[in-house]
Amino acid sequence: MKNKYYHFSYFKSVSAAAEKCLLVSDAMAYTADSEFLIDRKVFKNNLVMYVLEGLLWVEQYGEKHALEPGQGVLMRLTDAHKYYTDPENTAHILWFHFRGAGMEQLLEQLYQERKLPFIFQDDGLEDDFYKAFAIVQEDTDKKESELAGHLYxxxxxILSTYSFQEGHMDNMPVEIQEIIRYMESRLCDHLDLDAISRQAGMGKYHFCRFFKKHCGIAPIEYYNSRRMELACCLLKDPQKKIEEISEQLGYLDISSFSKYFKNYFGISPSAYRRL
Amino acid sequence: MKNKYYHFSYFKSVSAAAEKCLLVSDAMAYTADSEFLIDRKVFKNNLVMYVLEGLLWVEQYGEKHALEPGQGVLMRLTDAHKYYTDPENTAHILWFHFRGAGMEQLLEQLYQERKLPFIFQDDGLEDDFYKAFAIVQEDTDKKESELAGHLYxxxxxILSTYSFQEGHMDNMPVEIQEIIRYMESRLCDHLDLDAISRQAGMGKYHFCRFFKKHCGIAPIEYYNSRRMELACCLLKDPQKKIEEISEQLGYLDISSFSKYFKNYFGISPSAYRRL
Known part of the structure; x- marks a missing residue:
């Protein structure tokens, strides 16, 4: 399987149903073509390319990147792009195209943060490619879902060096940054949407839309999930009584707290503590 | 790792950024609680539960399902649901909650097709759970993305017994079924959007919206991808000249065909044939 010169191709239109819901590759190949040059305005697909040998040049959004062995790139091909091997150091590459609803929002986020094309370094990605090729060669009904799972x-x-959790505040409008800081500082105050919207200086409806657009979640859901996370932390302290935690989080009585917690996590605070 | 009575918990709010783009679990646990009973109206999450021992009852959408060891269920918890262990045959289960944009459209499709709750049989899923638990216990930055990939x-x-490609035509409006059949029967005619819309008896704009809503792809993209798939099939016949294929597919000359093919797949028809 690890033969570098293993030639492979898989060209298959994605079914309408799969396109709607699944992350599916529609082409994969290994190529070592010295004439290899792609120069496109738009191609409705995404691409992962990985360099085994030689030098690969990638151009997009006015920038030019040189990729060496062990490096790769994740690109959105709906914007103009160009890539080619260095004529004096022909590249051997592995690649696959992919699309489907399962990655759309993530790619949009990377694009908004100017992280595309996403260049990565990964010395062991070769095996993952060969595994994908092996899945494609299986002759089973499960192939499509297995491939989708593997590619995801x-x-x-590939994206593991991209932090989903940090640094994104800077890219958000200052109003969002401020209101998140406000909520974080008042986790124990049991705020409601009225109070949060008022602090944001917006009407409830407008505020919810605005927050959801940037954070992907309703403000009150964000606030409550952070409160529940705090509740879990507090429960880890065996010296702290559940009554105390309930009170600290601004609940009028322990049963309201327990009910909310159980509805959120599926088990009661005391069961959580016993885990 | 394979200890059945391994107790595990992972309760963590999903970050706003991850929620927007990623498929992330916010809770996982093993429980063997005889009092285990969940009866909720709405919970903004999805669930996978898997039975190791005993009997688990699941109720949703007016139906009641009994799950035995080796069986599991995938549920959307945004609609009323109830589940509990059989008092005379206490269930030992593994479960995780998950959400994120990466699965939304797929779940919606399953729901539309009345496939939820999705009951499955899988004798080896236990190991996949333990692998997930192991990932969660890692203390690295990569945990969130690794977990997302694993859960996907x-x-x-779990969904591999659900066919993404077959049987969905029946659930589509008859107008869509007819126009797809029309396109399939005219793959060599090099139709344009005008011709396809006219056949559908709709204006172009309305037709594109209507088709995309049901198929997740623009009609002309669907048609062209099917034509390119056919081109690949024809190229597999070594006796067939590329000129012939180009003509068969309704291209005026071989260079238009080659250009379109290369733009679509990244390599020329002749390079594809040499693969």
Whole structure:
């Protein structure tokens, strides 16, 4: 399987149903073509390319990147792009195209943060490619879902150096940054949407839309999930009584707290503590 | 790792950024609680539960399902649901909650097709759970993306008995079924959007919206991808000249065909044939 010169191709239109819901590759190949040059305005697909040997040049959004062995790139091809091997150091590459609803929002986020094309370094990605090729060669009904799962895993591995959790505040409008800081500082105050919207200086309806657009979640859901996370932390302290935690979080009585907690996590605070 | 009575918990709010783009679990646990009973109106999350021992009852959408060891269920919890262990045959289960944009459209499709709750049989899913638990216990920055990739793979494995490609025509409006059949029967005619809309008896704008709503792709993209798939099939016949294929597909000359093919797949028809 690890033969570098293993030639492979898989060209298949994605079914309408799969396109709607799944992350599916529609082409994969290994190529070592010295004439290899792609110069496109728009192609409705995404691409992962990985260099095994030689030098690969990638151009997009006015920038030019040189990729060496062990490096790769994740690109959105709906904007103009160009890539080619260095004529004096022909590239051997592995690649696959992919699309489907499962990655759309993530790619949009990377684009908004100017992280595309996403260049990565990963010395062991070759095996993941060969595994994908092996799945494609299986002759089973499960192939499509198995491939989707495997490619999603590969993309997550590729993106593992991208932090989903940090640094994004800077890219958000200052109003969002401020209101998140406000909520974080008042986790124990049991705020409601009225209070949060008022602090944001917006009407409830407008505020919810605005917050959701930037954070992907309703403000009150964000606030409550952070409160529940805090509740879990507090429950980890065996010296702290559940009554105390309930009171600290601004609940009028322990049963309201327990009910909310159980509805959120599926088990009661005391059951959580016993885990 | 394979200890059945391994107790595990992972309760963590999903970050705003991850919620927007990623498939992330916010809770996982093993429970063997005989009092286990969940009866909720709405919970903004999805669930996978898997039975190791005993009997688990699941109620949703007016139906009641009994799950035995080796069986599991994928549920959307935004509609009323109830589940509990059989008092005379206490269930030992593994479960995780998950949400994120990566699965939304797929779940909606399953729901539309009345496939939820999705009951499955899988004798080896236990190991996948333990692998997820192991990932969660890692203390690295990569945890969130690794977990997302792993869970997506698990969900695809769970859904592998659901066919993404067959049987969905029946659930589509008859107008869509007819126009797809029309396009399939005219793949060589090199139709344009005008011709296809006219056949559908709709204006172009309305037709594109209507088709995309049901198929997740623009009609002309669907048609062209099917034509390119056919081109690949024809190229597999070594006796067939590329000129002939170009003509068969309704291209005026071989260079238009080659250009379109290369733009679509990244390599020329002759390079594809040499693969």
């Amino acid at each position: 895993g590969m993309l997550m591995r | 793979g698990m969900l695809m494995r």
